[in-house]
Amino acid sequence: MSTFENQFVAVLYKPYLKFNSVIQFHLVFRMGVRLILLASIVGLTLSATTQGPESNCPRADACRSDECFPPECSCSGAEPVLEDREDRPQIVYLTYDDAFSAYAEENFYRSLFNGTFKNPDGCDIRATHFLTAQYTDYTLVNKYWKKGHEMASHSITHRSSTDYWKALNVTGWRNEIEGLRKMISQFAAIPKEEITGFRAPFLQLGGDEMFTALQQDGFKYDCSWASRDYGYLKLDVGLFPYTLDYETVQDCPVEPCPTCSYPGLWVQPMLDLEDRWIGADPTHPNNGMPCSMLDACIIMDDVPTKDTVKEMLMTNFLRNRNGTRAPMGLYMHAGWFYGEYSWHYEGYKDFLQEITENYDDVWIVPVNAGLDYFQNHNNLTNTEILALGDDSPFSCSKFSQPPYSNSRCDALTPCRYENVDNSDIHNQERYMHICGRTSTNTAQKCPPTYPWLGDPCGGNEPCL
């Protein structure tokens, strides 16, 4: 048997061997190539029962730090090479999930990202937007992407049943994840390769099916995976981003988590924060409760105010700062700012003001820029990053160059769909604000049908 065939059998039998003995493995070797065929059928059947029908993927082994290091690979649990933690930049992510709406832009994003808050190099702070299809204004998506914000996928439908996401197969995940990427590329004139990140609705992971879909469509990272063991009261030992080449050390609070190996696919862990529901957990009477998204943080006080919000964020920020400085995130939906909750917004802004004014090593950048640092520049101290100027991983100078500078949106008069009727929307009116050009600079008109799952371009051709 050739080496290739040996490897083939070994890969197929990894799950099988876990349930059986090594003796059978030797049998396969002795009985020759014909048995391989039979063995693969048995192997596939076993995989099918343990992993679902569409992801017969190779199991991940314990990480080998001698073989796994950036830029291609990174072991989970590994710390960056800079031993002195005070030399490390402290990376903070701001992310917003679901529709990028004109309302959120006008009332909230505009004053956050108009240059009021700056990074240590003088560039404006920037965010990542995990987008869904309904109510997203693609002309604004284009505008913010050109300012250096990251646009990422958060599914087309965002269906409200977590059971739907838990049970989704690889094809279903691809239609949701890649489908939304196509929409961004088609309607917001953003090249597909610029859209590299994903977050699952409700942070409901889809195990190997979901990660297989991400890998098949060439996504770079997932940012859906919460961690309490490396967050909350232990945010000081926060987990750094890592690749799924090997087994992870990360806890799995929202099952199913992946068990297979996905070379080069990064996980940006969502480290839980501590909220202000002090005493709710009897084992930590002086502390609040864990929350992965700000929306889920309970902010209790006699009269909660913007100062309570700021205090909550500062507690977490300082815990992270005085620890390993793994990237932390303020992950939320814009709805957290709406209506009677304007004090959320005021406290959030006060927090941003405090950390951008008083620390020259705090960087508020999109997730893809944080990953770029850990992948390609993690030997750089904060001082060295600053010295690099325009060449630093956090620099904003590239946003005045292609592909940003040559992306033309040419906003259309809003497309109107009088009576949308599909698997999720029933006889309702919808408007779409889209660019009159796709990411390949092809002129386009309003799509004939409202774009949705299975038809992300709504009939427009070519569909990117």
Ligand SMILES: [Zn+2]
């Ligand atoms: Zn969402």
